Amino acid sequence: MALLHPNSSRILCYEAAHQSDTMDMTPPRELKSLELITRLKRAPSEHKGSAGKVLLVGGAPGMAGALMLSGKAALHLGAGWTILEMLDPTSAHALPEQAELMVRLASFNARVQLETTAPDVIAIGPGLGFSALAKDWLIASLCFPKVPLVIDADALNLIADNPEFLDLLKQRNTAFPGMTVLTPHPGEAAHLLNITAAAIQANRTAALSDLVKLTNSIVVLKGQHTLVASPLHPVEQCSQGNPGMAIGGMGDVLTGTIAALAAQGIRHNLDLWESSCIGIQLHATAADSLVAQQIGPIGLTPSELILEMRNLLNKLL
Ligand SMILES: NC(=O)C1=CN([C@@H]2O[C@H](COP(=O)(O)OP(=O)(O)OC[C@H]3O[C@@H](n4cnc5c(N)ncnc54)[C@H](O)[C@@H]3O)[C@@H](O)[C@H]2O)[C@@H](O)CC1
Numbered sequence: 001m002a003l004l005h006p007n008s009s010r011i012l013c014y015e016a017a018h019q020s021d022t023m024d025m026t027p028p029r030e031l032k033s034l035e036l037i038t039r040l041k042r043a044p045s046e047h048k049g050s051a052g053k054v055l056l057v058g059g060a061p062g063m064a065g066a067l068m069l070s071g072k073a074a075l076h077l078g079a080g081w082t083i084l085e086m087l088d089p090t091s092a093h094a095l096p097e098q099a100e101l102m103v104r105l106a107s108f109n110a111r112v113q114l115e116t117t118a119p120d121v122i123a124i125g126p127g128l129g130f131s132a133l134a135k136d137w138l139i140a141s142l143c144f145p146k147v148p149l150v151i152d153a154d155a156l157n158l159i160a161d162n163p164e165f166l167d168l169l170k171q172r173n174t175a176f177p178g179m180t181v182l183t184p185h186p187g188e189a190a191h192l193l194n195i196t197a198a199a200i201q202a203n204r205t206a207a208l209s210d211l212v213k214l215t216n217s218i219v220v221l222k223g224q225h226t227l228v229a230s231p232l233h234p235v236e237q238c239s240q241g242n243p244g245m246a247i248g249g250m251g252d253v254l255t256g257t258i259a260a261l262a263a264q265g266i267r268h269n270l271d272l273w274e275s276s277c278i279g280i281q282l283h284a285t286a287a288d289s290l291v292a293q294q295i296g297p298i299g300l301t302p303s304e305l306i307l308e309m310r311n312l313l314n315k316l317l
């Protein structure tokens, strides 16, 4: 399994180091977060400011779709405003099929842009790439105070490759505990821990615990039976979900979903941990619901999942 990795001695050490943990480890608790959705019920007087402003960063050339999917998810899961900071110049324009999204061309003044926009939640990573512009936005996001921050995809790879970004992440978590969530798939988790995806999959609970220790963040380890934990919360496991979700863009949708829930949560008494847990379970439950209607597993799309999440959320209010 993991022994094919060029750095196989590191993996052997990793697996050996976790053998005793594995034996002692109690199984993760089952994630049961959907009852929290009632907190999102809106008072008759609420306005878009109550639902919060989500700013999403990513969409480098060739991957604009990733950011659009996150944006569509944020919009349909209830964010008051959804702003896309798009890195691809040819895609940074209003989207006729989703005119509600506010699309901007990301430029090299990320810190000033963030200060001017004053988002309630930032999410960074879907299709972000590894350019100097991507790094500028990641640094500015990590340094932006107080608001919940969702870190996904290439933003995780940038943190894995640049120790100074990991330091910024830790400083952020010291100053604002519980305000940052990372959503790696096993490939990104492997990059962060400098092991293989196979080693992550061989002991997901131990890998998650190492990711929490490494980053001091809330961490969502995606894949079959997604796991979530934080420095303050033991591991919980999502029982829902299915292989119909194995399609590019599904993770981007989760990122936008968590961001939208966290933005509403600010005025609806949901913290980032709770918003992340709801997002994970709603995402997987919606996929199961679509498969039960024969919309998948084959050919289930992230865009269809967004609409099913909206249905479920409104049913559970
Ligand atoms: N429409 C678009 O523009 C899309 C753009 N995307 C972007 O493309 C970039 C690359 O991301 P990708 O995640 O596609 O590719 P990556 O190369 O980052 O990761 C894929 C690899 O991760 C590992 N992996 C992932 N999930 C796993 C699992 N459940 N079990 C075991 N191994 C697993 C596998 O080794 C797999 O080959 C990101 O910026 C992403 O946001 C993707 O989100 C797909 C959609």
Ligand SMILES: Nc1ncnc2c1ncn2[C@@H]1O[C@H](COP(=O)(O)OP(=O)(O)O)[C@@H](O)[C@H]1O
Binding pocket: 153, 184, 185, 222, 223, 224, 225, 226, 240, 241, 242, 243, 244, 245, 246, 247, 248, 249, 250, 251, 252, 253, 254, 283
């Ligand atoms: N077999 C599976 N069972 C349950 N969930 C899955 C399965 N395959 C993928 N998923 C879910 O789909 C999503 C895929 O995310 P990710 O790999 O980041 O996609 P992308 O980067 O292409 O948007 C995650 O939420 C993951 O948990």
